[in-house]
Amino acid sequence: MLAGMTTNVVFGLLRVAILVAALKAANGEIADYDVAATNTYVWIGQGLLGFVLLWGNNELAERVRSGDVVVDLYRPWHLQGALLAEDIGRGGYAFLTRLAPPAVFGMLLFPFQFPAHAHQWPLFGVSAVIALVTSFGVRFLVELSAFWLIDNRGLYGFWNVTSGLLCGLTVPIAFFPEWAREVLWMTPFPALLQAPIDVFLGHGNVVKLLLYQLFWAAAVLAIGHFALQRAVRKVVVQGG
Amino acid sequence: MIEVRELRREFKVATSKGLRRNYKTVTAVDGVTFGVEAGEAVGYVGPNGAGKSTTIKMLTGILVPTSGHIQVSGVDPAKERRDLAKRIGVVFGQRSQLWWDLPLKDSFDLLKSIYRVSARDYGVRLEECVELLGLQELLMTPVRQLSLGQRMRGEITAALLHAPELLVLDEPTIGLDLESKERLREFLKDINTRRGTTLLLTTHDLDDIERLCPRLMVIDHGRVLADGPLDELRAEVTPERELVIDLREPGPAPDVPGVTAVRSEANGMRHHLTFRRAETTAAQLITQVVRQVEVHDLAVVEPQIDDVVRKLYQREVAQDVHR
Numbered sequence: 323m324l325a326g327m328t329t330n331v332v333f334g335l336l337r338v339a340i341l342v343a344a345l346k347a348a349n350g351e352i353a354d355y356d357v358a359a360t361n362t363y364v365w366i367g368q369g370l371l372g373f374v375l376l377w378g379n380n381e382l383a384e385r386v387r388s389g390d391v392v393v394d395l396y397r398p399w400h401l402q403g404a405l406l407a408e409d410i411g412r413g414g415y416a417f418l419t420r421l422a423p424p425a426v427f428g429m430l431l432f433p434f435q436f437p438a439h440a441h442q443w444p445l446f447g448v449s450a451v452i453a454l455v456t457s458f459g460v461r462f463l464v465e466l467s468a469f470w471l472i473d474n475r476g477l478y479g480f481w482n483v484t485s486g487l488l489c490g491l492t493v494p495i496a497f498f499p500e501w502a503r504e505v506l507w508m509t510p511f512p513a514l515l516q517a518p519i520d521v522f523l524g525h526g527n528v529v530k531l532l533l534y535q536l537f538w539a540a541a542v543l544a545i546g547h548f549a550l551q552r553a554v555r556k557v558v559v560q561g562g
Numbered sequence: 563m564i565e566v567r568e569l570r571r572e573f574k575v576a577t578s579k580g581l582r583r584n585y586k587t588v589t590a591v592d593g594v595t596f597g598v599e600a601g602e603a604v605g606y607v608g609p610n611g612a613g614k615s616t617t618i619k620m621l622t623g624i625l626v627p628t629s630g631h632i633q634v635s636g637v638d639p640a641k642e643r644r645d646l647a648k649r650i651g652v653v654f655g656q657r658s659q660l661w662w663d664l665p666l667k668d669s670f671d672l673l674k675s676i677y678r679v680s681a682r683d684y685g686v687r688l689e690e691c692v693e694l695l696g697l698q699e700l701l702m703t704p705v706r707q708l709s710l711g712q713r714m715r716g717e718i719t720a721a722l723l724h725a726p727e728l729l730v731l732d733e734p735t736i737g738l739d740l741e742s743k744e745r746l747r748e749f750l751k752d753i754n755t756r757r758g759t760t761l762l763l764t765t766h767d768l769d770d771i772e773r774l775c776p777r778l779m780v781i782d783h784g785r786v787l788a789d790g791p792l793d794e795l796r797a798e799v800t801p802e803r804e805l806v807i808d809l810r811e812p813g814p815a816p817d818v819p820g821v822t823a824v825r826s827e828a829n830g831m832r833h834h835l836t837f838r839r840a841e842t843t844a845a846q847l848i849t850q851v852v853r854q855v856e857v858h859d860l861a862v863v864e865p866q867i868d869d870v871v872r873k874l875y876q877r878e879v880a881q882d883v884h885r
Contacts, residue, residue, distance in 0.1 A: 393659045396622050397676055398647035404676075554643075555626055 334368040353496040358435040365428025372420025374457040383468035449518040452535040459542030469553035490516030510538035564598040569630035592784030603761040605775035613784040651721030655733035667701040677724035691719040711742035731763040800865040808859040816854040
């Protein structure tokens with residue numbers, strides 16, 4: 323917990339330094355991001371990273387690989403629902419230990435753009451929770467691939483490398499060329515990180531952002547549900 | 563309780579040759595038919611790879627059969643897996659259903675919620691298991707710190723909290739020492755006779771069967787080789803018994819009609835006489851032996867259950883050769 327918090331803050335410092343240097347080179351503003359907005363983007367993003375858990379631990383995939391998944395499958399529950407409940411519980415803890423610390427750190431020590439209206443705070447909360455659910459849905463799909471791949475570490479690694487760029491962690495999606503922005507906003511990736519940050523900053527239309535997120539949360543969960551059904555029908559339990 | 567007809571399960575196994583990948587079909591369970599009544603205790607044995615675990619996974623709804631009919635507790639396992647899960651308990655000797663980092667009690671509390679057991683039932687059942695399995699001292703210990711024997715007792719408690727009608731045990735005594743095994747058997751016997759919980763267990767330890775299961779099913783190469791009470795199987799497969807005699811003085815073995823094989827030990831001090839129990843009784847044989855030689859000690863040896871099972875496997879091999 324302390325390690326995660328420290329890592330988030332240290333990387334936040336690095337990212338702020340690089341992005342602010344880029345801003346200065348570009349005369350103080352890039353695509354709606356001035357120095358305060360950039361700091362806010364970085365510190366909220368660093369907090370969300372651990373809250374939505376962009377990079378999971380691949381535990382389900384390991385259980386598929388070892389065959390221990392039988393234990394999860396014979397319980398009288400919907401596996402995806404049970405794991406989602408677990409992840410939301412984790413989110414409650416991560417809110418205190420992972421989301422709040424870097425955000426407060428940024429608010430106190432850096433130029434910070436607070437929401438212009440009070441209602442943006444609860445809307446940010448809603449958006450962050452939908453982001454967590456969507457993130458769970460995507461991670462669940464990545465892990466579920468182990469039913470077909472047996473060893474999904476390649477896909478898992480690929481997800482870990484690319485997700486930062488696609489979700490708007492590396493640089494804001496707004497910095498991308500127009501065609502890339504348009505393509506990315508048609509995928510679920512910005513819903514995991516960029517969307518809640520935009521809600522906080524007041525970038526774009528809040529209603530549209532939330533609807534966009536809701537659509538993808540429902541979509542990835544539905545795909546996960548059907549994929550699980552298929553996986554169970556073809557399951558081959560490893561290791562006797 | 564369990565009804566299985568012509569159950570088959572095939573697996574595709576990849577056989578790689580260079581870059582090409584071919585698939586070969588392996589039949590793990592090949593037309594298995596059996597039934598288990600409520601309250602029975604059935605032992606399901608067979609060598610490694612015989613199809614035991616595959617059958618169990620189909621019975622619990624985790625694996626979908628290639629063909630055939632299964633009904634467990636009145637439902638089709640693969641179609642109504644969640645419904646079935648509430649009515650049966652499963653213990654896999656080689657896997658854990660407890661939460662590794664949580665104290666035993668927390669695992670039980672979680673299971674109570676997952677299986678929606680009422681607080682009162684939960685209290686009664688937990689107390690019973692804790693008492694009979696001696697878990698009092700261990701409830702607050704994280705599962706990762708338990709010994710294998712202690713953990714198995716926890717696993718069995720976990721499988722019984724929702725009072726299942728059927729308890730399926732896949733090698734429950736694997737890796738346990740003699741005392742832990744004995745304790746577990748004692749407990750399982752008790753819940754079978756007193757609570758009427760149906761037991762189906764696979765094992766390589768035939769003492770489990772001898773102690774627990776009046777009925778034995780032997781499976782190999784995906785087929786049921788034998789199914790019946792242990793005593794009957796024993797009489798059918800190993801009709802021969804052995805009389806061991808120790809003589810006062812070294813000497814030749816007594817010559818008795820009906821004895822089919824003789825083996826001597828210790829310079830003729832001890833003789834093993836094999837006879838068919840259908841043809842002659844031990845009493846008749848002893849009378850004749852005592853008339854011929856002076857006997858110091860004698861014993862009638864029943865075939866061990868291991869021998870019974872080994873003979874069953876051999877019989878199968880012999881039939882395969884003749885085919």
